[in-house]
Amino acid sequence: MLQQIYPSVNHSFVYELNKDLQFAAAHYIPSDLAGKCSRIHGHTYFMNVCIVGDVLDDTGFLVNFSDLKALIHDRFDHKLINEDPLFNEEQGNIFPSTEVVARTAWTIIQDYLDSLPNQPKCLQIFLRETPTSYVIYRPRIGDRS
Ligand SMILES: Nc1nc2c(c(=O)[nH]1)N=C([C@H](O)[C@H](O)COP(=O)(O)OP(=O)(O)OP(=O)(O)O)CN2
Numbered sequence: 441m442l443q444q445i446y447p448s449v450n451h452s453f454v455y456e457l458n459k460d461l462q463f464a465a466a467h468y469i470p471s472d473l474a475g476k477c478s479r480i481h482g483h484t485y486f487m488n489v490c491i492v493g494d495v496l497d498d499t500g501f502l503v504n505f506s507d508l509k510a511l512i513h514d515r516f517d518h519k520l521i522n523e524d525p526l527f528n529e530e531q532g533n534i535f536p537s538t539e540v541v542a543r544t545a546w547t548i549i550q551d552y553l554d555s556l557p558n559q560p561k562c563l564q565i566f567l568r569e570t571p572t573s574y575v576i577y578r579p580r581i582g583d584r585s
């Protein structure tokens with residue numbers, strides 16, 4: 441699944457960086473409506489992070505690939521995603537569905553990018569949960585300036 445070509449995003453930035461990540465994690469959707477997914481089960485998640493910008497840093501990086509891996513892989517690999525404080529059991533909008541994990545990954549990454557002087561932007565998170573299921577999260581223009 442790594443080295444797959446992902447749906448591209450139109451933009452006019454000079455640089456586009458893509459980082460593939462994978463992590464093994466367990467989750468459950470705490471709702472009777474989720475059927476079998478309401479029980480704890482595991483996936484090997486595959487994620488592609490798409491980042492753009494016009495300015496490189498002093499090392500010639502838009503953002504260090506290894507920093508992206510640290511933000512996502514180190515946080516979720518071999519974890520029960522539901523136990524992460526960014527998710528909870530009260531609101532469906534923050535249950536760890538593929539959609540919400542993708543959106544949350546975008547928030548984690550964009551918060552980090554906002555701290556960098558060259559101000560890169562994360563345009564898209566592609567998150568595959570199973571061989572037959574994936575989600576793309578693309579923030580609306582203006583979600584973060
Ligand atoms: N919109 C969503 N639907 C479902 C999600 C989700 O995150 N968003 N999650 C699940 C389950 O957690 C499950 O991990 C994935 O379900 P599914 O794709 O149905 O998995 P299968 O292996 O059974 O799929 P097959 O195509 O039959 O192999 C469910 N729904």
Ligand SMILES: [Zn+2]
Binds near residue numbers: 481483569
């Ligand atoms: Zn699942």
